[in-house]
Amino acid sequence: MPDVRRRPGVRHLLLPxxxxxxxxxxxxxxxxxxxxxxxxxxxxLFWSFAFGALHRVLRYFAAAPEIGGLLASKLMGLLFVSFLxxxxxxxxxSSLSAFxxxxxxxxxxxxxxxxxxLYLARLKETLLHSSWMVVLMAVPILTAYGVAxxxxxxxxxxxxxxxxxxxxxxxxxxxxxxLILVNVFPARRTRDILxxxxxxxxxxxxxxxxxxxxxQLARPEGFRSLVDFIAVLRGPTAPYLPNExxxxxxxxWLDGRFDPxxxxxxxxxxxxxxxxxxxxxxxxxxxGFTKAQEGNQRSSRASATDSALSRMLAPWGTRxxxxxxxxxRVFFRDTTQWSQLILLAVLVAVYVANIRFxxxxxxxxxxxxxxxxxxxxxxxxxxxxxSIAARFLFPAVSLEGRTWWLLRASALSLREMLWAxxxxxxxxxxxxxxxxxxxxxxxxxVDPFMYAVSVGSITLLxxxxxxxxxxxxxxxxxxxTENAAQIPTSFGGLLYxxxxxxxxxxxxxxxxxxVYAYLSAQTFSERVDRSGMVIGFSLAAAVCLAVTxxxxxxxxxxxxxxxx
Numbered sequence: 001m002p003d004v005r006r007r008p009g010v011r012h013l014l015l016p017x018x019x020x021x022x023x024x025x026x027x028x029x030x031x032x033x034x035x036x037x038x039x040x041x042x043x044x045l046f047w048s049f050a051f052g053a054l055h056r057v058l059r060y061f062a063a064a065p066e067i068g069g070l071l072a073s074k075l076m077g078l079l080f081v082s083f084l085x086x087x088x089x090x091x092x093x094s095s096l097s098a099f100x101x102x103x104x105x106x107x108x109x110x111x112x113x114x115x116x117x118l119y120l121a122r123l124k125e126t127l128l129h130s131s132w133m134v135v136l137m138a139v140p141i142l143t144a145y146g147v148a149x150x151x152x153x154x155x156x157x158x159x160x161x162x163x164x165x166x167x168x169x170x171x172x173x174x175x176x177x178x179l180i181l182v183n184v185f186p187a188r189r190t191r192d193i194l195x196x197x198x199x200x201x202x203x204x205x206x207x208x209x210x211x212x213x214x215x216q217l218a219r220p221e222g223f224r225s226l227v228d229f230i231a232v233l234r235g236p237t238a239p240y241l242p243n244e245x246x247x248x249x250x251x252x253w254l255d256g257r258f259d260p261x262x263x264x265x266x267x268x269x270x271x272x273x274x275x276x277x278x279x280x281x282x283x284x285x286x287x288g289f290t291k292a293q294e295g296n297q298r299s300s301r302a303s304a305t306d307s308a309l310s311r312m313l314a315p316w317g318t319r320x321x322x323x324x325x326x327x328x329r330v331f332f333r334d335t336t337q338w339s340q341l342i343l344l345a346v347l348v349a350v351y352v353a354n355i356r357f358x359x360x361x362x363x364x365x366x367x368x369x370x371x372x373x374x375x376x377x378x379x380x381x382x383x384x385x386x387s388i389a390a391r392f393l394f395p396a397v398s399l400e401g402r403t404w405w406l407l408r409a410s411a412l413s414l415r416e417m418l419w420a421x422x423x424x425x426x427x428x429x430x431x432x433x434x435x436x437x438x439x440x441x442x443x444x445x446v447d448p449f450m451y452a453v454s455v456g457s458i459t460l461l462x463x464x465x466x467x468x469x470x471x472x473x474x475x476x477x478x479x480x481t482e483n484a485a486q487i488p489t490s491f492g493g494l495l496y497x498x499x500x501x502x503x504x505x506x507x508x509x510x511x512x513x514x515v516y517a518y519l520s521a522q523t524f525s526e527r528v529d530r531s532g533m534v535i536g537f538s539l540a541a542a543v544c545l546a547v548t549x550x551x552x553x554x555x556x557x558x559x560x561x562x563x564x
Contacts, residue, residue, distance in 0.1 A: 076251060081243050086134055091126055096182075123274070138163065163246065179277075324423070397421065463548045467547060468496060
């Protein structure tokens with residue numbers, strides 16, 4: 001007879017998750033091998049591109065005496081600041097589902113499971129769900145640093161030993177924040193805490209970006225002497241944050257001046273936060289879980305906005321109009337979706353403000369440089385649009401959830417449904433894209449030709465990125481998800497971001513030669529090669545149009561496969 005007094009441990013609670021993931025991985029499905037091959041190809045291409053680009057920059061830094069290592073250290077600090085922000089926001093979102101919204105929690109809470117065991121099991125689950133994407137992004141970055149500065153095999157061990165507590169800290173903090181907010185908010189509005197999370201995350205991003213003040217590093221003439229400039233590079237940006245400890249640990253090893261104190265700070269802080277989080281969980285989890293189980297009352301009535309939209313969409317026909325209105329209602333009905341608009345607005349404001357601080361006046365700033373910046377700005381704007389599409393367009397099909405059968409039982413065709421989701425998300429994204437490019441180009445005072453190139457390119461990129469988002473969200477659906485905010489951080493979301501970065505890079509490469517030819521001709525008063533410009537821009541447009549239509553067609557076939 002088994003020992004009934006023995007309580008299940010953390011491994012016992014995590015085994016069902018492991019069995020489910022393993023069964024899903026071994027499940028035979030039509031076209032699965034082709035999708036895995038495509039996934040591997042895109043992943044290797046993304047890793048190769050990230051490693052190659054960063055390694056080239058770091059080799060240039062490593063060749064510069066004295067100042068090269070400091071510049072590489074600052075670049076690493078900027079990357080780790082972004083990682084810390086992503087991890088914190090992702091952990092808050094994931095812990096809401098893991099600790100309060102998971103379907104198996106009712107069974108676990110009623111079972112003879114120790115509170116500490118439940119906390120550690122859910123904390124590990126949250127850590128895995130929130131950190132795997134950041135880890136995959138960090139692999140080529142840390143590899144490039146290790147190769148460029150000859151870190152050797154020991155650097156890999158140090159990187160693992162330092163990155164593990166760096167990921168644990170935001171997990172414990174995110175779980176604690178979610179626990180407190182669930183107890184503070186009214187029980188019937190548990191999911192609405194994500195609106196507060198968006199505000200907190202937005203404020204944190206603003207504070208971190210402005211604390212770093214990256215624009216001052218681009219203005220060495222603003223310092224009184226070279227000594228002051230080097231002092232800014234050498235000094236810590238935020239010595240009390242874990243990203244600074246991680247940076248000092250890794251760069252100390254690469255520079256040959258390894259100091260174990262930052263590594264000790266990482267592990268001791270991670271352990272302290274886990275202990276404090278466990279105590280907070282013991283005190284507040286029962287009350288918070290009880291509140292989270294209560295329903296959310298909603299009233300259903302037509303609004304003036306619905307009536308206005310209905311009149312505007314009348315020429316589209318009754319079926320398309322009602323389908324688009326349904327998408328709009330679903331979006332604004334789910335707080336986890338529309339509350340992210342707050343975070344989006346602040347991120348865009350920070351992005352435009354940083355463009356404003358670029359040093360484009362003074363000695364050495366020519367017509368070529370001033371108009372080259374807006375072209376490079378297209379890549380950054382494309383990344384912003386890709387992240388927004390991943391947050392709002394990628395989950396479009398998955399949000400149908402258990403009502404998917406209802407749509408399939410209706411007279412709607414799969415093609416109409418996909419294109420309705422595409423247009424509902426693309427049109428607002430296009431307005432945002434044109435606003436970003438228009439405002440930044442006005443601030444930079446660019447040439448009219450470059451202004452037209454920027455507007456045309458960002459328009460085509462918006463359609464391409466939106467088509468990719470809807471298509472990848474269809475190929476990798478998550479109908480069973482308990483929290484819409486978790487869908488973009490899934491495996492399909494990572495694959496979409498890799499593909500989007502590849503598309504943006506391809507468009508930039510195709511347009512680079514004609515843009516360079518035009519700027520060189522204007523700078524040196526030469527004749528412009530119009531044929532080369534037509535070929536370059538035409539190929540870029542063809543790539544965007546192909547990426548818009550072909551993935552949506554493949555997504556339609558995927559939906560037909562799911563149906564049959």
